[in-house]
Amino acid sequence: MPIEFEPPKPIVQTQFVLKTVAEEMMRSKSRYFDEHEHEIPWDYIEFMHTAMKAMGAGSLAPKQNGNGHEGEEQKEKRPPIAYQALAAQIEALAWGDVGFYLCTPGGGLGAAAVQAAGTPEQRAKFLARFAGEKPTFAAMCMTEAGAGSDTASIRARAVLDEKTNEWVLNGEKIFVTAGDKSLTPYEKLGKGFIVVWASIDPSAGRAGMRAFVVEAGTPGVRVTKLEHKLGIRVSDTAAISLVDVRVPFDHILGSPTVEKTTTGFKGAMATFDATRPLVAASGLGVARAALEFLKEKLAENGVQIRYGLPRQKLTAIERDVIDMEIMLKSAWLMVIKAVWMADNKHPNALESSMSKVKAGDVGTKITQKVVEILGPLGYSREFLAEKWFRDAKITDIYEGTGQINRLVVARQILGYSGAELR
Amino acid sequence: MYSFDPTEEQQMLIDAVRKYAANDLRPAAREAEEGGELPKKLISKGWELGLLQASIPEAYGGFGERSAVTGVLAVEEMAFGDLAGTLAVMTPSLFATPILLAGTEEQKQEYLPKVIEGDWAPYTAALIEYAFDFDPLALRTIAALAGDEYVLNGEKAFVPFAKEAEALLVYANLDGQTQGFIVPKDAAGLTIGGEREKLMSLNALPMYRVKLENVKVPAANRLGGASGHDFEPILASMRLAAASAAVGVANAAFEYSKNYAKEREAFGVKIAQKQAIAFMLAEMRTEIEASRLLTWEAAWKLDAGKEDAFTEAYLAYMGAADMAMMVTDRAVQILGGHGYIREHPVEMWMRNGRGFAMFTGLVIV
Ligand SMILES: Cc1cc2nc3c(=O)[nH]c(=O)nc-3n(C[C@H](O)[C@H](O)[C@H](O)COP(=O)(O)OP(=O)(O)OC[C@H]3O[C@@H](n4cnc5c(N)ncnc54)[C@H](O)[C@@H]3O)c2cc1C
Numbered sequence: 004m005p006i007e008f009e010p011p012k013p014i015v016q017t018q019f020v021l022k023t024v025a026e027e028m029m030r031s032k033s034r035y036f037d038e039h040e041h042e043i044p045w046d047y048i049e050f051m052h053t054a055m056k057a058m059g060a061g062s063l064a065p066k067q068n069g070n071g072h073e074g075e076e077q078k079e080k081r082p083p084i085a086y087q088a089l090a091a092q093i094e095a096l097a098w099g100d101v102g103f104y105l106c107t108p109g110g111g112l113g114a115a116a117v118q119a120a121g122t123p124e125q126r127a128k129f130l131a132r133f134a135g136e137k138p139t140f141a142a143m144c145m146t147e148a149g150a151g152s153d154t155a156s157i158r159a160r161a162v163l164d165e166k167t168n169e170w171v172l173n174g175e176k177i178f179v180t181a182g183d184k185s186l187t188p189y190e191k192l193g194k195g196f197i198v199v200w201a202s203i204d205p206s207a208g209r210a211g212m213r214a215f216v217v218e219a220g221t222p223g224v225r226v227t228k229l230e231h232k233l234g235i236r237v238s239d240t241a242a243i244s245l246v247d248v249r250v251p252f253d254h255i256l257g258s259p260t261v262e263k264t265t266t267g268f269k270g271a272m273a274t275f276d277a278t279r280p281l282v283a284a285s286g287l288g289v290a291r292a293a294l295e296f297l298k299e300k301l302a303e304n305g306v307q308i309r310y311g312l313p314r315q316k317l318t319a320i321e322r323d324v325i326d327m328e329i330m331l332k333s334a335w336l337m338v339i340k341a342v343w344m345a346d347n348k349h350p351n352a353l354e355s356s357m358s359k360v361k362a363g364d365v366g367t368k369i370t371q372k373v374v375e376i377l378g379p380l381g382y383s384r385e386f387l388a389e390k391w392f393r394d395a396k397i398t399d400i401y402e403g404t405g406q407i408n409r410l411v412v413a414r415q416i417l418g419y420s421g422a423e424l425r
Numbered sequence: 426m427y428s429f430d431p432t433e434e435q436q437m438l439i440d441a442v443r444k445y446a447a448n449d450l451r452p453a454a455r456e457a458e459e460g461g462e463l464p465k466k467l468i469s470k471g472w473e474l475g476l477l478q479a480s481i482p483e484a485y486g487g488f489g490e491r492s493a494v495t496g497v498l499a500v501e502e503m504a505f506g507d508l509a510g511t512l513a514v515m516t517p518s519l520f521a522t523p524i525l526l527a528g529t530e531e532q533k534q535e536y537l538p539k540v541i542e543g544d545w546a547p548y549t550a551a552l553i554e555y556a557f558d559f560d561p562l563a564l565r566t567i568a569a570l571a572g573d574e575y576v577l578n579g580e581k582a583f584v585p586f587a588k589e590a591e592a593l594l595v596y597a598n599l600d601g602q603t604q605g606f607i608v609p610k611d612a613a614g615l616t617i618g619g620e621r622e623k624l625m626s627l628n629a630l631p632m633y634r635v636k637l638e639n640v641k642v643p644a645a646n647r648l649g650g651a652s653g654h655d656f657e658p659i660l661a662s663m664r665l666a667a668a669s670a671a672v673g674v675a676n677a678a679f680e681y682s683k684n685y686a687k688e689r690e691a692f693g694v695k696i697a698q699k700q701a702i703a704f705m706l707a708e709m710r711t712e713i714e715a716s717r718l719l720t721w722e723a724a725w726k727l728d729a730g731k732e733d734a735f736t737e738a739y740l741a742y743m744g745a746a747d748m749a750m751m752v753t754d755r756a757v758q759i760l761g762g763h764g765y766i767r768e769h770p771v772e773m774w775m776r777n778g779r780g781f782a783m784f785t786g787l788v789i790v
Binding site: 004005006007008009010011081082084087310311312313314315316325326328329330332333334336337339340343344354357360361406409410412413416417419423424 | 426427428429430431432435494557558559560562683686687697698700703704706707708710711714715716718719721722725726729735736737739740741743744747782783
């Protein structure tokens with residue numbers, strides 16, 4: 004197909020629907036939940052669960068070889084758009100409220116890890132639950148107090164008990180998005196799981212890293228703390244402790260043997276290739292919310308943006324708004340290209356990380372600028388601009404900080420290994 | 426649907442342009458810049474790639490359809506070789522493409538075959554004016570209707586190949602609208618500056634000041650005839666061409682400095698292994714991609730007739746101009762002192778890079 008930028012119809016339709024959801028279910032509650040940290044937005048969770056079931060999408064994670072909820076299209080051999088649809092949905096939800104988006108049931112990063120690193124049997128086994136009666140969550144636990152960006156130095160351990168053929172996990176994980184909703188047995192939620200990254204052979208370094216599915220309710224796993232944050236306060240960020248947690252042998256995602264290669268680590272990286280553009284999309288949703296709000300306020304105050312003038316003739320505000328539009332539009336196209344590549348099974352490590360670098364920059368710059376231009380209105384908690392400024396910052400931190408993603412991009416373009424460029 | 430794959434035909438064209446850029450334009454660029462001249466043979470070879478010819482329908486002597494997407498793909502590749510060479514090869518488009526876009530049937534019949542039938546010929550256009558706040562939508566050169574003639578008064582700057590031009594398309598302000606007028610080389614009152622423009626870069630491209638003192642052209646020479654034309658699509662095509670050229674120059678600077686950084690050693694390692702350098706390269710690559718995609722989207726919108734195509738072309742152009750400055754500056758920085766020396770091309774690309782903010786009207790797709 005030639006170069007084209009017509010958003011696929013199903014995507015436009017979903018965006019339209021999600022705009023209403025964002026306005027009705029999210030924006031109206033944004034402030035309340037920002038000010039009531041650790042309360043759970045049950046209305047939103049239940050609404051989204053029902054809505055997604057009605058649309059036939061149990062999980063926000065794209066189906067392998069599938070087309071999200073566009074099964075029809077597959078049959079007609081149209082190009083696959085599952086990741087593109089997902090990115091567009093996430094952007095639209097994050098436009099409503101990125102913290103709420105992170106409270107969307109359906110598996111989040113946990114399901115994405117199973118999707119990227121699991122076998123077909125494991126996908127079938129662990130992902131079916133998201134289409135069940137109750138909203139259900141899953142989370143991904145990589146980060147530890149002593150290992151953030153440097154994922155290869157995690158200390159969580161998995162040891163095979165050959166007598167029972169079970170893995171025994173020990174470790175302390177922090178900063179787990181939706182960790183609470185995935186593990187704690189809330190009446191209104193289905194049984195969730197967490198994906199825990201641990202080493203099966205500490206001497207093997209990266210090669211020994213594997214992901215394990217730990218079901219909620221497994222003895223020895225518990226939430227020890229919920230963080231208090233700068234932004235995205237409605238989304239729970241949990242610390243999780245694992246003490247002699249036993250899981251069945253087939254809960255190890257992908258290959259159980261330690262080759263002299265870095266398959267395990269590659270599993271983690273494959274997850275990131277898939278999820279980075281999606282995180283980028285969420286950051287851009289916040290940025291768009293802020294920019295649109297600014298333009299509304301300017302218009303209300305009779306400030307027009309005169310597109311088409313040379314820079315020398317533009318006012319400072321016009322320059323800023325125009326620059327922000329350039330940033331936002333081009334960042335979005337980078338996300339679309341990265342997910343389009345994923346849909347078409349092109350390796351996209353470079354594009355994926357570039358889209359995250361760009362979105363991290365753009366999200367923070369735009370929201371910072373919007374608060375600045377709006378003056379007291381921007382700083383006031385009567386409006387959401389200051390909240391978006393706080394929310395947007397996370398885009399440049401999780402799923403690989405801006406620096407880590409620059410490293411990934413640099414290694415790709417320079418052809419360097421992790422050892423050559425640290 | 427979204428898609429980022431050029432068609433087979435576009436890919437063939439890209440490959441051909443890439444070869445010309447690498448094997449012909451790039452090796453000649455430094456000498457042309459220093460000597461102030463591009464070999465005619467070099468220009469003719471670029472002309473034979475047929476970019477303009479392929480954008481003009483058979484009825485007017487060409488062999489294709491115009492596509493802004495194809496245009497931006499080709500211009501980026503060519504500018505990767507050398508900007509001055511690209512602008513020279515593309516100069517006849519400045520005259521022909523607006524006629525194709527907005528000319529009357531008679532104008533197309535009369536001029537298009539002439540421009541494209543043979544070897545590269547100096548047809549050109551005059552848009553830029555010598556003022557700090559030059560604005561293509563508020564020109565100081567004035568056109569006024571007098572009987573069945575238009576009278577043009579004003580001064581144009583940076584007009585490529587004006588001295589040898591067969592005819593010029595002169596843009597002027599007619600009652601607040603930017604309108605094009607076809608001015609033959611021997612029109613009374615038309616003076617082409619004696620000396621060439623002296624600019625910070627593009628020394629290889631002969632450009633001139635053009636004075637218009639009561640230049641009279643028949644009403645039929647107004648682009649689009651009596652009712653004139655919409656300037657926006659022409660301006661958008663100019664902006665997209667400049668944006669894609671900016672991407673090409675930036676990419677040249679990026680590739681060159683990247684390769685240099687992988688060779689150059691300091692403190693026992695390649696400088697590319699230092700994060701300060703590697704991160705600059707990562708950001709350069711990221712921003713190039715951002716501009717490229719926005720330019721592609723704007724070009725696609727222009728081809729598809731989307732209503733926001735003009736605004737988007739403006740945004741793509743503004744973004745690419747900034748991006749090119751940032752990337753070319755960093756390329757010089759990555760080469761350090763060597764970047765400042767004219768033995769390396771990066772300083773030239775940095776001088777090119779600063780120009781994109783005012784290059785509207787020097788190239789069109
Ligand atoms: C709200 C929230 C939600 C999160 N959700 C999850 C989750 O669901 N699952 C999960 O596993 N994790 C999650 N995280 C963790 C997140 O991914 C990490 O915080 C992040 O990877 C950074 O790690 P760190 O905080 O330890 O910072 P560090 O790694 O200590 O980094 C500190 C600084 O050093 C820089 N730096 C580090 N290494 C390098 C290097 N090699 N070169 C240059 N600069 C470097 C970083 O960019 C950063 O600026 C979440 C974090 C937050 C705040």
